[in-house]
Amino acid sequence: MSATEREEYERLRKAASVHHRRLRHTATSVLLVLTFLLAPLAVVAVWVDSAVADTDRYVQTVAPIATEPSVRNTVTDRLTQRVVDNVDVAAFTEAVARTLQREGAPPRVVQGADALTGPLKSALDSAVHSIVHKVVTSDQFAEVWDSANRSAHAAVVKVLTGEGGSAVQAGDDSIDLNIGTVVDNVKQRLVDAGFDQASKIPDVDKTITLFQTDKLNDAQGAMRLLNVLGVWLPVVVLVLAALAVWSGPAHRVTLMTTAIGVGVMMIVLLVGLAVMRQVYLDSVSTTALPQDTAAAIHDIFLRFLKNTTVTVLVIAVITALAAYLYGPGHGARWIRRAAAGGTGAAGRSMARHGLRTGDAGRLLDAHRKWTTGIAIAGGALALVLWNYPTPGSVALVLGIVVLVLVLLGILAAAAGTAPRGPASHPPSGKGA
Known part of the structure; x- marks a missing residue:
């Protein structure tokens, strides 16, 4: 081989080497970008899939709602008001006044019967509130709540995909808390205590609107997709990350970059969840649900998603530190x-x-x-x-x-x- 041919060979070899390095850098960059973008979706998909596919996990998710103090207080107040509203105390005092007048009671006594309306309603409210509170705070109610959600495990399906039915339900444009189990229990307790009007609580009052939006159908469509991807998307993300590390010119540096990127995306997801929490609270009317109750329900329902996000963040930090400790620094x-x-x-x-x-x-x-x-x-x-x-x-x-x-x-x-x-x-x- 002549000197000219050897020089041309070396030039082509170097050009091919440069081209190969560029391809590796490009492939690694694309794989890293896909890993970073899909990592938050994978975490959410795992949460959705676990809530839909795992009955025990779902029951564990919603169980604290039955024992949350703010939820108990709200349910107690709402049921008390609905029972008392079905009792016409004014009509009762008017009947007493007519009876007194018919029996010839002095006018002052007849007029004084009207003054019984306030005290009677207050006494009724206090008695009903006490009975409802005992039902809502009893261990039996917590057990009934868990049993109902276990037998009707489609709760999360109802919320996220619009299918099935349970304590948490999705309407056409709203997410509702179904308190039917509580209503039925309270009605029976009140009837046994002599409050016959409690049996007239209408079925339509067995739900409390938690969230109302005309975009619920779009959100449910996205959640259906995440439910389908729940099993495979995390695997895809792990494969993409592994391929990125393998294709990277410097494996240790690429591993550290991958870990840092995934950690940053977990922080972004946590920030996004915090923003969505505020959006949710702003969407709930105080007349429909007190802010503390709405916040408690939201935090209980999403606590495992936040926990998983923090777990992935911790793993990412540990991986980045381990990659650094194996370096030349x-x-x-x-x-x-x-x-x-x-x-x-x-x-x-x-x-x-x-x-x-x-x-x-x-x-x-x-x-x-x-x-x-x-x-x-x-x-x-x-x-x-x-x-x-x-x-x-x-x-x-x-x-x-x-x-x-x-x-x-x-x-x-x-x-x-x-x-x-x-x-x-x-x-x-x-x-x-």
């Missing part, structure tokens, strides 16, 4: 030296006291990268298999992984001195 190198020094000192101390790990320790020392990788992979697998992990469970798994790595470092350092081979002796023999 001064801080990372200092932490690694300090950790190695600590485990090494502990291992050598064990060896001096006769607790040597021998060949097993030397094997661990020779394969530190493999043992470290296995420990970290085991922690990651535990989180993947964990049923609805929380920040607490992430901290627990992280603590166990760190403890395992520390123990492995100590055992590797406690191997002691390698045994020497058999001493060689000059062959013995008789001289010639």
Whole structure:
């Protein structure tokens, strides 16, 4: 090959190498953007899917509504008002006045009968309120609430997809809280106590409007899509992230970038949830539902979504820190030296006291990268298999992984001195 041909070959090779690097950078960038954009949707999709597909998870989600003080107070006040409104106290006092007049009572006494309207209504209100409060705050009601939501588990389907029915329901343009279970229980209690008018509480009054908007159908359509994607979208995001790290020119830097990006998107999701909470509260009329009750219902219903978002954020932060600690930074190198020094000192101390790990320790020392990788992979697998992990469970798994790595470092350092081979002796023999 001539010099000119060799020069042309080198030029083409460099051009191909540059083109290849550009393609890798482009592919990595596209994969990262898709990962960042889909990560929040994946979290929401998992929440929707768990609420729809897992009965126990749904019951666990809505159970606190029955014991929330603000909800109890609102239900008690609303039911009390509806019962009292069905009792015509004024008609009763008018009948008393007519009876007194017919019996020839003095005019002053007849006129005084009208003054009984206020006290009678107040007494009735107090008595009904007391009975309703006992029903709403009883353990039996909480059990009935859970049982009703378990048997009619389509609650979340009703809210998010407009199908089914339960305590939380979706109308044409509203989301309602169904208090039918409470109404039926209270009606029976009031009738047993002598308030026959309680049986006239109309069925139409068994719901309280929580949220009203003409965009509910659009929101339900989006939630139906998320429900379908709930199983696969998280897998797609993990695959995209893995491909981005694999295709990146610098795997560690790409991993750190991926973790930071996902963490930022989780913060964006938390901010979005906070904004939507305020939008929801602004949409609820105070005449329909008190602000504290509306806020309590909202927070209870979405608490697992927020918890999952925070969990992913914590995992992202831990992943970014781990990627940094494996890098060439001064801080990372200092932490690694300090950790190695600590485990090494502990291992050598064990060896001096006769607790040597021998060949097993030397094997661990020779394969530190493999043992470290296995420990970290085991922690990651535990989180993947964990049923609805929380920040607490992430901290627990992280603590166990760190403890395992520390123990492995100590055992590797406690191997002691390698045994020497058999001493060689000059062959013995008789001289010639």
